[in-house]
Amino acid sequence: MISLINDIKITDYIMPTWTLHTEFKFDAAHFIEGYDGKCGRMHGHSYKVKMTAKSNKLNPSQYLETPDMVCDFKELKWAAKDSEKGGFDHGFLNELMPENTTAERIAEFIHKETKSRIPGEIELTVTVWETETSWVEYTDKDV
Ligand SMILES: Nc1nc2c(c(=O)[nH]1)N=C([C@H](O)[C@H](O)COP(=O)(O)OP(=O)(O)OP(=O)(O)O)CN2
Numbered sequence: 001m002i003s004l005i006n007d008i009k010i011t012d013y014i015m016p017t018w019t020l021h022t023e024f025k026f027d028a029a030h031f032i033e034g035y036d037g038k039c040g041r042m043h044g045h046s047y048k049v050k051m052t053a054k055s056n057k058l059n060p061s062q063y064l065e066t067p068d069m070v071c072d073f074k075e076l077k078w079a080a081k082d083s084e085k086g087g088f089d090h091g092f093l094n095e096l097m098p099e100n101t102t103a104e105r106i107a108e109f110i111h112k113e114t115k116s117r118i119p120g121e122i123e124l125t126v127t128v129w130e131t132e133t134s135w136v137e138y139t140d141k142d143v
């Protein structure tokens with residue numbers, strides 16, 4: 001934003017920014033449909049997930065009426081729950097999500113589901129580690 005106030009040129013308007021970070025793990029079985037190789041057979045991973053939620057404003061939440069949170073950490077960690085209680089832990093991913101179960105699609109799915117639980121203005125980044133050495137980041141910010 002560029003404006004002139006009393007001959008002072010203001011080229012930038014500083015907004016407060018809060019960035020939440022939270023991590024969790026879940027163990028799950030999957031196979032990649034159509035994969036010509038070992039990943040096409042049923043196997044399991046201990047997935048690690050990092051959620052990053054960025055906002056210029058604070059909001060109320062299900063458990064707090066006053067606007068003092070970007071969003072509740074609980075809402076960012078739903079996928080860590082038991083697969084029989086709405087999460088992914090000890091679940092069979094091929095039955096828990098509609099897309100093929102690549103790390104890319106898992107990150108996209110967690111992102112989409114989480115966005116439906118948190119205020120719309122929050123910029124969300126989801127990072128999923130399928131193994132210690134392979135991970136993917138999915139974001140809705142401009143890249
Ligand atoms: N871009 C992607 N590539 C692969 C994915 C994926 O989700 N996105 N997934 C797999 C398999 O699920 C596989 O289980 C993981 O494979 P890999 O990285 O090979 O893991 P390993 O620990 O078995 O590593 P090795 O080097 O084979 O020992 C594959 N690719």
Ligand SMILES: [Zn+2]
Pocket residue numbers: 030039043044045130
């Ligand atoms: Zn796998």
